Every structure is written in structure tokens, then in C-alpha cells.
Amino acid sequence: MDNESGTGGGGGGGGGKVVVNRAMSLDGFIAGPGHAMDWVGEHMTSETFPEVVAATGAMLVGRGTYDVAQGMSDENTSYDGGPQFVLTHEPPVEPDPRVTFLTCGVEEAVATARAAAGGKDLEILGADLAAQCLRLGLVDEILVYVLPVLLGDGVRFSPPGEHQVDRIDLEPLATAQSGPVTMLRFRVRK
Template sequence: MSKVFSAHAVSVDGYITGRDPGAGRGLGDATMLFDWYFNGDTPSQVFDGFGLSEPSARIFDALAARVGAVVAGRNTYEDSDHFGGGSPHPTARLFVLSHRPAPEITERQTLITTGIQDAVAAARESAGGKDVGLMGGAVVTEALRAGLVDEVVLHQVPVLLGVGRPFFQSLPEHVRLRLVEAVPAPGVTHLRYEVER
């Protein structure tokens, strides 16, 4: 069965956006969380225009190659200007989890209003045996609460933002993780964890 995982760039103090994120403002003043996409001379084999360091390219492309569908939350969708009507991944269909209508949804996107379990199930069906990627702190937190997440990948950038949207929200209980890989790279450390069940 396909896996469900999240892979997010995050500050050392746990933020995935900076100050004042939103439609037309992207992720706020936290663009430095993504500098590592462009600080090397190894082109991504999956994403056009990305020039990463060799270790980052290896990790990034391995993760991106696994993705068959993406589930994103409404805040992420809005902050990213609806992903231009497509998806954050060049080949994976986007499923937007929201409890309110989204008239801007295109034929390349699917709105799910009935909860995280339905969103992940629909994404799995669409993924063709590949994995489901999760985007956004609320979506990842809901999926963790529901016991749906297999892996959490943190691309930890050495910056303290002090403000923004935190990656993880309140959980009803502890979620134990097991570190399976740690790869230091210029401007980022890639940490891959399995969720213990």
C-alpha cells in the first residue's frame, strides 16, 4: 500500500511561514526557508528550475519521485495562489481539503470537504500506487490525529523566525517518531522520521 508522508521546509523554531502569509503574499517573509532549492549546481530531475546541492538534490528528488497525489489545506492553497490552477507537484493531482466552498478550483484539482480520511483515500486512489504527500500544518496535524501518516520529513533550515504559522498544531497525545535518516547539506538539514505506531 502507498505511504502517506509530509515533507516541509521548516525553521529551527518550527515555523513553515513567516510573518503575514496569505493570498498575494505567499508564505510571508520566510523565503529563506527555500533558498536551498537554488543554492547548488545539481538540477532537480523532477522540478524544472531547481538547482540544489548534491545531497539536497538526492533527497529532494527521491521524495518527489514517490508522490502520486498531494493533499493540501486551504491556507496552503490560498497562500500559494491556488498553485496556478494546477498542483505543487509537476505530475501529481492536487486534493484541497477545506470546509468551505472554493469556486476557484480547476479541473486539475479536487475539493474535498468531508475530512482528512476522505481526502487521503481519494488521493490514494488517484496516486496509482505511488505515495500521498501532505502539505500544510493543519493537514499534517489532522492526518497525524487520524493515524494516517507514515513518515515526516523536515527540511530544517538554520534560522529562527520567531513568528509565522507553526508546522504542528495541538495533538491529543504524543506522536513518537523514529529518525531513519539525517543528511546535512548547505543551508538545510534533511531529517526523515517514521511515525511509530
């Protein structure tokens, strides 16, 4: 399939889409044991698919993903996806000037971050946050970068537990290859 871009979309607000964006090992893990994410930087950077970076206006990140990123080196976390929002029950004691911490509900957080995206796409990062957004029908697309690695254990694409996702049907939109990384793009059927 050809790579598609453009705007559209549900989830309320105007302009860009709400996109769950994640790297995944071939065996279905988005983070390794201990939430390790260093393996992602071994295979891709923000230059791997520059059109995704160009389409992104803001990011809404779960607190766990934010905390993991803080423990990684800057070379593995540099990504200019616009304003960054972190949804959390407890903002950190030390403020981070690069981030706006939100303590509201998921729907309000998505609306706030979409407004900041300026008509571009809102990227959702974090397993639990993505699952909550999917369950609430707020997601327009899912973008998955399949990396050439088997992790054997870690955080699943759709984790079990409190925010587990029931069946959601997807429509394949595009497949693209950049070096060792295969990007799969799906529209969420509503």
C-alpha cells in the same frame, strides 16, 4: 544515517506511504508571520531532493496552505507531485483546473488521494491537515527540511488549538544534506 526510500505503509490503501512533508526554520516554524512562505524558495526547490519528488504520486493540501501558495509567484510553487487535492469546507467560487477540491472527512480525503497516487507516496501539506492526519493515525512518515533561517514567529510545526497533536513517538530513519538544507525523515510509531 543513510537516506532510505521505498514503499510500505499504514493509513490504508496499497502501495506508497502517507508522508507529512514540510520545510521548517531552525526555530520550528513552517510559515513565517502572516503565513509567509517565500523564505522556503530562497533555500530550496524541487531539485534539492529529487528522490522525494520521484516517490510522490499525489498531494493532499489543506485549504490554508493552498491559499498561501496561490499568493506566491510560480517560481516558488512549481512542484510536480502528481494530482493535487485540497481539503476544504468551502471550495472556491472560481474552479482551479489543476486541483480537485474535496469536502469530505479527513479519512476519506486521504483514501481518495492515495488511490490517485498510483502506488507512490501521498504527501500531506498544511499544519492543521497534517495534525488531523497524525491524530487519526493516518501518517506513516514525517519528512522535515530544516532550513538555515530563524523566523522568530509564525506557524509552528505542530500548531496549538483545535487540531493540536498529543505526543507521538517517532523513529529516525534518515538524514541527508543537500546544499544548505538538512532533510530529516522519521517513521511514525503506531
